[in-house]
Amino acid sequence: MTLSNLVFAVILAGGFWMFVPQAQRLVRWLKLARPEDRTDHPDIRTKNFVLIGLAQSKILRDPFGGLMHALVFWGFCVLGLGTLEIWIQGLYTPFTWGVILPRFLYVPYVFSQEIFAVFVLMPVGYLLYRRLVLKPRRFTVDAVHSGEAVLILGVIATLMITLLLVFVGEAMQPGADRVGRPITALLLPLFRGMSPETAHIMARVCWWIHAVLILWFLNHLPKSKHLHVLTSLINVWFSNTSGPGRIGAMKPMDLEAEDAEQFGAADIEHLSWKNLLDGYSCTECGRCTAACPANITGKVLSPRMIMVKTRARLTEKATVIDAVAAAGGAVTETQQAVLDKHLLDDWITEEELWACTSCRACVQECPVSIDQLEIINELRRDLMLMESRFPEELQPALTSLERNGSPWAFSAADREQWAEGMNIPTMAEMAAAEEKPDILFWVGCAGSFDDRAKKITVAFARILQAANVKFAILGQEETCHGDPARRMGNEYLYQMLAKGVIETLDGYAVKTIVTFCPHCFHQMGKEFPDLGGHYEVIHHTEYIERLLAEGRVPLDTEHGQRLKVAYHDSCYLGRYNEIYDAPRNTLKKALPIVELVEPKRTKSRGMCCGAGGGRMWMEENVGKRVNVERSEELLATGADQIAVACPFCMTMINDGVASTGREVPVFDISEIVASKLAEPAGSA
Amino acid sequence: MKIAVCIKRVPVMETKFAIAADGTRVDDAGLKYDVNDFDLWAIEAGLQLKEKNNNVGEVVAISLGPDAAQEQIRKALAMGADRGILLQAGSTPADGLAVARALAAELKDGGYDLILFGRIAIDSMNQMTGPMVAELLDLPCVTNVFRLDITGTTGRAERALEGASEVVEFPLPALLTIDDGLNKERLPSLKGIMAAKKKPLEVKPAQLGEARVAVQKMVLPPERAAGRILGDSAAAVPELVKLLQTEAKVL
Numbered sequence: 001m002t003l004s005n006l007v008f009a010v011i012l013a014g015g016f017w018m019f020v021p022q023a024q025r026l027v028r029w030l031k032l033a034r035p036e037d038r039t040d041h042p043d044i045r046t047k048n049f050v051l052i053g054l055a056q057s058k059i060l061r062d063p064f065g066g067l068m069h070a071l072v073f074w075g076f077c078v079l080g081l082g083t084l085e086i087w088i089q090g091l092y093t094p095f096t097w098g099v100i101l102p103r104f105l106y107v108p109y110v111f112s113q114e115i116f117a118v119f120v121l122m123p124v125g126y127l128l129y130r131r132l133v134l135k136p137r138r139f140t141v142d143a144v145h146s147g148e149a150v151l152i153l154g155v156i157a158t159l160m161i162t163l164l165l166v167f168v169g170e171a172m173q174p175g176a177d178r179v180g181r182p183i184t185a186l187l188l189p190l191f192r193g194m195s196p197e198t199a200h201i202m203a204r205v206c207w208w209i210h211a212v213l214i215l216w217f218l219n220h221l222p223k224s225k226h227l228h229v230l231t232s233l234i235n236v237w238f239s240n241t242s243g244p245g246r247i248g249a250m251k252p253m254d255l256e257a258e259d260a261e262q263f264g265a266a267d268i269e270h271l272s273w274k275n276l277l278d279g280y281s282c283t284e285c286g287r288c289t290a291a292c293p294a295n296i297t298g299k300v301l302s303p304r305m306i307m308v309k310t311r312a313r314l315t316e317k318a319t320v321i322d323a324v325a326a327a328g329g330a331v332t333e334t335q336q337a338v339l340d341k342h343l344l345d346d347w348i349t350e351e352e353l354w355a356c357t358s359c360r361a362c363v364q365e366c367p368v369s370i371d372q373l374e375i376i377n378e379l380r381r382d383l384m385l386m387e388s389r390f391p392e393e394l395q396p397a398l399t400s401l402e403r404n405g406s407p408w409a410f411s412a413a414d415r416e417q418w419a420e421g422m423n424i425p426t427m428a429e430m431a432a433a434e435e436k437p438d439i440l441f442w443v444g445c446a447g448s449f450d451d452r453a454k455k456i457t458v459a460f461a462r463i464l465q466a467a468n469v470k471f472a473i474l475g476q477e478e479t480c481h482g483d484p485a486r487r488m489g490n491e492y493l494y495q496m497l498a499k500g501v502i503e504t505l506d507g508y509a510v511k512t513i514v515t516f517c518p519h520c521f522h523q524m525g526k527e528f529p530d531l532g533g534h535y536e537v538i539h540h541t542e543y544i545e546r547l548l549a550e551g552r553v554p555l556d557t558e559h560g561q562r563l564k565v566a567y568h569d570s571c572y573l574g575r576y577n578e579i580y581d582a583p584r585n586t587l588k589k590a591l592p593i594v595e596l597v598e599p600k601r602t603k604s605r606g607m608c609c610g611a612g613g614g615r616m617w618m619e620e621n622v623g624k625r626v627n628v629e630r631s632e633e634l635l636a637t638g639a640d641q642i643a644v645a646c647p648f649c650m651t652m653i654n655d656g657v658a659s660t661g662r663e664v665p666v667f668d669i670s671e672i673v674a675s676k677l678a679e680p681a682g683s684a
Numbered sequence: 685m686k687i688a689v690c691i692k693r694v695p696v697m698e699t700k701f702a703i704a705a706d707g708t709r710v711d712d713a714g715l716k717y718d719v720n721d722f723d724l725w726a727i728e729a730g731l732q733l734k735e736k737n738n739n740v741g742e743v744v745a746i747s748l749g750p751d752a753a754q755e756q757i758r759k760a761l762a763m764g765a766d767r768g769i770l771l772q773a774g775s776t777p778a779d780g781l782a783v784a785r786a787l788a789a790e791l792k793d794g795g796y797d798l799i800l801f802g803r804i805a806i807d808s809m810n811q812m813t814g815p816m817v818a819e820l821l822d823l824p825c826v827t828n829v830f831r832l833d834i835t836g837t838t839g840r841a842e843r844a845l846e847g848a849s850e851v852v853e854f855p856l857p858a859l860l861t862i863d864d865g866l867n868k869e870r871l872p873s874l875k876g877i878m879a880a881k882k883k884p885l886e887v888k889p890a891q892l893g894e895a896r897v898a899v900q901k902m903v904l905p906p907e908r909a910a911g912r913i914l915g916d917s918a919a920a921v922p923e924l925v926k927l928l929q930t931e932a933k934v935l
Contacts, residue, residue, distance in 0.1 A: 392868070492877065
């Protein structure tokens with residue numbers, strides 16, 4: 001062993017000696033949070049790991065920037081083997097993989113190292129250019145660690161350049177093996193004048209820079225926003241997109257737990273360890289914030305800052321907890337002041353939380369499967385359940401939900417007014433006649449009480465009648481399932497209402513439910529199972545699509561003028577349940593005279609109407625109104641009509657279009673289909 | 685400060701009412717109940733006074749009614765009241781004086797600095813019980829309070845009159861009936877709801893005595909006639925003014 005081997009051994013050991021406690025600290029901090037089992041559905045988790053983690057599918061949603069990142073990521077994976085070789089070399093100079101690998105494996109290995117060094121170097125150049133010159137909005141608006149990003153890119157560039165210079169220097173030695181070294185071959189002419197001795201020194205210097213810089217990088221990561229290099233693959237495996245059909249379902253909550261004293265989260269220890277791991281994994285790329293309708297329209301909410309602040313609060317508090325433990329439990333006044341602070345209020349404000357429309361765009365966009373929405377929801381739960389603190393305008397809706405089983409103060413007796421003269425049986429009537437319908441048509445509160453939405457109710461009922469579907473409604477027995485309350489954070493009221501609905505449904509042994517409200521659809525289908533309610537819930541766009549496919553809807557599609565229609569994706573149908581095609585197919589299949597046009601933001605990239613997450617019942621005084629922004633996008637397509645598939649979107653887009661002074665009508669998919677029914681069925 | 689708040693269990697007004705077969709009461713089937721709105725504001729007033737007093741003292745929620753009225757007392761407890769008393773009666777009697785007597789009997793020796801009522805119960809709409817209790821207990825009484833300030837043993841309240849208001853000073857103990865506009869009731873937090881389960885709720889029979897008022901017959905109000913449209917231009921104005929003067933008599 002030479003002196004240089006010895007020196008390197010000391011540096012390598014030192015590097016790891018410093019890194020290990022940092023890694024332990026990160027794990028220890030996660031344990032400050034609530035435990036949560038995240039090992040269910042290993043198949044889906046593994047699939048996520050491969051697709052989102054290894055194949056970088058979500059990063060590639062931005063095709064060019066994504067590819068640049070993916071090249072760096074894949075490059076690091078491949079070059080990891082080279083790093084190992086370098087470290088072993090540091091300890092035992094003659095080592096190369098060539099010593100233990102057969103030549104047919106070693107040559108491709110060498111080739112891969114050279115190629116991927118370039119695959120990393122080129123994108124890094126572009127990424128630096130983008131940061132320093134192009135400066136897209138998401139890098140500038142509320143970005144906190146931008147300088148850090150430039151530093152890291154500089155380090156990566158240095159690593160790649162030194163690596164290539166090592167290759168070049170070695171290749172210039174007499175008798176060097178140059179097989180499988182295309183990049184070296186390209187570079188060699190540049191070093192024509194250099195003597196083998198100088199080349200050797202250059203290679204050695206670069207080797208040292210490279211080897212030590214990697215160790216520095218490793219030790220820098222735990223303190224850096226680039227911690228995602230270490231955590232994001234793990235994060236993706238543990239991410240929320242686990243159970244089948246449970247995308248976007250809110251976390252179940254045991255309200256009856258005797259010893260529970262905290263509901264929701266006010267500080268980091270009330271969150272789950274996965275929420276904190278999300279914090280580690282956020283690299284502040286800002287894709288979430290760039291897609292956030294609240295942020296786009298000038299509200300204070302920034303999903304990126306939710307993550308940044310969660311991590312900052314963890315660091316702040318956990319550092320003190322560590323220091324106190326080290327001091328044997330003695331707490332200084334300054335330390336106590338830090339411990340007394342909270343994530344809620346001291347870091348994240350109420351205003352930010354209530355600005356969220358729960359549209360899930362942030363979660364959808366995050367390349368490493370962070371769930372910003374879960375933290376927002378947990379903090380809202382604390383506000384609502386622990387402190388009863390919420391915007392005043394929500395109170396009537398909450399009181400009404402409690403008193404009348406609907407967010408609006410209408411009498412349950414008026415629920416079936418729309419059905420007058422339509423000859424639609426209720427479940428109670430069917431049961432009395434000892435009959436069973438094929439489906440329950442769940443009308444929903446909007447469909448029962450809102451004058452505009454009632455027209456959708458009638459239209460869909462007419463389609464069902466025209467298709468001879470044996471269906472019934474609950475009528476006065478229907479009540480809200482509590483989704484608005486749940487999204488506002490009032491889990492108690494939600495569970496009260498939801499359990500009531502489940503009791504009613506189970507009383508009639510309901511199996512299949514069809515509804516035109518995506519919120520009802522999502523809640524009853526995807527979140528009721530946690531409360532023991534198991535039903536097949538179908539959204540009307542899918543149901544109509546099915547009826548059309550079976551040829552059961554008599555339509556007159558020959559006549560009428562050719563219309564340009566822009567369809568607005570509802571968040572709870574699209575991003576929450578990945579139903580993008582059914583509404584479009586329904587329109588196209590039912591109405592060959594329709595030409596579909598897509599707005600700028602569409603499908604999984606669609607933009608919220610502004611009503612989700614309880615925002616339907618809140619004022620929107622800050623910035624531009626979300627519904628106006630969205631309506632303008634829809635109008636920009638030049639559409640003659642706008643189609644929606646949600647009664648809340650209907651209200652919001654209607655208002656939005658009206659505020660622009662344009663007279664483009666907004667219709668629900670079912671209204672468009674019903675308008676083409678061949679036989680006039682009943683009153684319209 | 686020791687504060688009693690008298691609250692009434694009333695049907696939720698959005699319910700469609702039907703008259704029971706015997707024709708003297710509302711059909712109970714499908715009815716939902718809640719605390720009378722004005723009483724909610726009285727509870728809130730009591731809680732705020734206690735909070736202003738550094739949470740010293742006690743807010744007691746008292747209701748007279750059927751067993752089920754425990755639900756409404758629990759709501760008051762969930763909002764923050766300290767304990768509850770239910771004066772049990774088969775149903776809430778129509779005789780306001782009987783109710784007042786029973787409440788007065790309970791309140792008499794309670795040592796309350798302040799007794800709060802809602803201005804009116806939204807079901808019977810009598811707005812008598814509070815003042816009658818004050819009379820029975822020989823307490824100063826201020827009704828329709830929409831602004832309130834208590835310092836030491838003196839209170840200052842602003843009460844609503846038709847088209848005006850008056851400011852009254854009164855010594856404690858006193859009885860107040862709370863009007864719309866004094867505050868907005870808080871929604872119980874889950875923490876409050878959980879805590880309410882463990883708070884004391886005493887149930888004892890109401891000393892109702894003889895009822896001297898009985899409901900003979902109950903009828904639904906007649907359906908409201910449809911509105912009339914006089915026109916949509918300025919030409920309709922004189923006719924409108926005439927009708928407002930002669931028919932509606934509001935001008």
